[in-house]
Structures are given as structure tokens and as C-alpha cells.
Amino acid sequence: MDEFLRYWLRWPSLEVFMGQPGAWAMCETLHFVGLCLLIGIVGLFDLRVLGVGKGLPPGALKRLLPWGVFGFGLCVATGALFVGGIGANLIGDNAYDVIVRDVWLQWKLAFIALAGVNLAAYYVTGMSRAVDALDAAGDAPLLAKVFAGASLCLWIGVIVFGRLIPQGL
């Protein structure tokens, strides 16, 4: 199983690309742009659910969410380049070995997964419908506020663990 994952997580073409001057730095910059969009838009929505900015109808605020999703997509794409092209930065190293070795990368991936579970629960429990139905000054249900608070904490955790990754290599 280890060798299977080591083989499939190594992408020589990505290592060649990421080994070009400026490729890694550009991906890092785009990763930061993506996380700013994600935190800004999703954070804005979460804070509204928590009660900041009453006067903003949450249903209308959702129109900004695609930009947050775009930011997340940018982070996933550049993150995949970091993992797949890790051999360009750590010569001879393998993405699977890095994931197994780096506890901060594991925590970051776990928090991203938990944020996804949190989002799924927000929809499955009907809190999304309840929040969308609020008028501009409406107060969100307590459970929706719990999901919003958890979302903020999880994404801040993702950022913190992300900056600690080099310490676990």
C-alpha cells in the first residue's frame, strides 16, 4: 500500500514544472490570494450568521460565496501543485512520505476535511434553508451560529497549520 501511494503521489511532470524559477513562489502567492478570498467571503457570511452586520440579508450575501469557492479552488489547485511537485523543493523526497512525516500538514488536511463536514452538516440539518429565509435584520438559529463559529475556527486553524508545515518537513 505504501509503495502504491508513493508511486501515484509522485508526478515527475509537476516536479519539472515546480522546479522552474518562480513557479513555487507564484503558486505560494496565488495560494495566499485564494485564502484571502476564501476567508474574506466565507468569513463575512459566517460573521453575518453570528450577528455582525445585521441589515445584510443572508440570502443576498450568498451571491458573494462563489468568489469564496473560487478562492478555495485556487488554494486546492496550488496546494495540489505543492504536494505533487514536492520533489522539486525537497530533492528526492516523495509526497506520500511528506504527508506521513509532517504532522502540521496532517492537521491542515484534517481541518479542511472537518470544514467540509461542517458545511455538509449546515446543509443537511436545514440550517442553510433557515438562514436563507432570514430577512435583513433576522437572527439566525443557535445551531446555525454554532456552524458559523466552527467554520471560522476551522479555517483559521487551516491557515495556522499551513504556516507550520515547513517545521514538520
Next chain:
Amino acid sequence: MPFFDWLEQSTLSMWIKESLSLWPYDILCLSTHAVGMAVLVGFSSAVALRVLGVAPGVPLAPMKPFFPVMYAGFWINALSGAGLFITYPVKAVTNPIFYLKMAGVVAAVVCIRRIKRQVFDALDRAPDRANDALAAGRGRQSAAALLLVWAVTITAGRLLAYKGIPAIEWVTAIGMTALTAVTAAVGYRFTRMRAPQARA
């Protein structure tokens, strides 16, 4: 540079960069700086996007409470940035890209304050929802400038870690300039297409 040499050898600087714990440098400075950036850049960009016409159904005036959140992000970054600066001040002050980043932060704060004054303070005086499009129109240039400035500042900030490697600095600068130009052109077309609807 005696002052900066002294600063680099100071007790606080040595504690931050030589501690065996992750707390002083990695968490309190580096990670906190990333969180502050996400808050300041993210929230101000969200407001700027709305001013430029994205999601016109969102009323502008109730977004004003998010300005203190942006300012909190700014001060988080000012403090964590000071911590990062004192660990290697000589490296920073001898790097032209550091001055570009600082100029970018100043320009961004000017843009944010202009948006607040031109759009939100004006709406305070005339809070009719129908005035949203007019108010947004006044702040469009500042909002567009803010997004461009953030693109430059984030790039400059990242390149501080690559001082002394011109190939990386130039390729990244040219690549991000090209990407920003394409995004700005697409965004300009998008806002010009949306502007007639906003004015209606």
C-alpha cells in the same frame, strides 16, 4: 547600520528567532501575520467586490460594521509584522521589495479609507437603498485600485522570502503582473457590463 544591527541582536529578536518553541516565531509572528492578512485583505476585497458591482442585491450600508474587523486585521498584522521585522531588520531594509510591500500597505489603507468615506459615510447621510448604486459608483475607482494594490502587496510580501534570487523574483513579478492584468481586464469588462444595470 548600527541601529538595525542592534535590533537584530536584541533580546526580543533573539528570543523570537532562536526559541526552541514554535510559539514566538512560527505561531505569534508568521501564522498570526497570515491570519491578519486573510482578515484585512479578505474582508476589504469582499467590500471592494460589492462596490464594483458583484452581488448587487447585497445592500451596502449594513457592510459598514465590517470595517472594524478590517482594522483589527491591520493591527494584528502591524504587531506580527513588527515581530517579523525585528528578527532580520538588515535583510528587510536592504531589500527594495520590502519598501514596495510597505508602500502597498499604505496605499491599501488609503483606498479602504476612501471607500469608507466616499461610499459608506455618504450612505450614512442618505441611507435610501436606492442610493446604493450612486454610492458604489463614487467608490469604484478606489475599490478597483484596492484590489490591484493587494495583488502587488501580497506578491511583494511573498517575495521577501526569496531575497537575493533574482530569477525567482523577476519570474514571479512578471507572472503575477500578467495574471493581475488579465484579471483586471476581465473584471473591467464585467463591471462595465454590470454598470448600466446598477444605474437603472
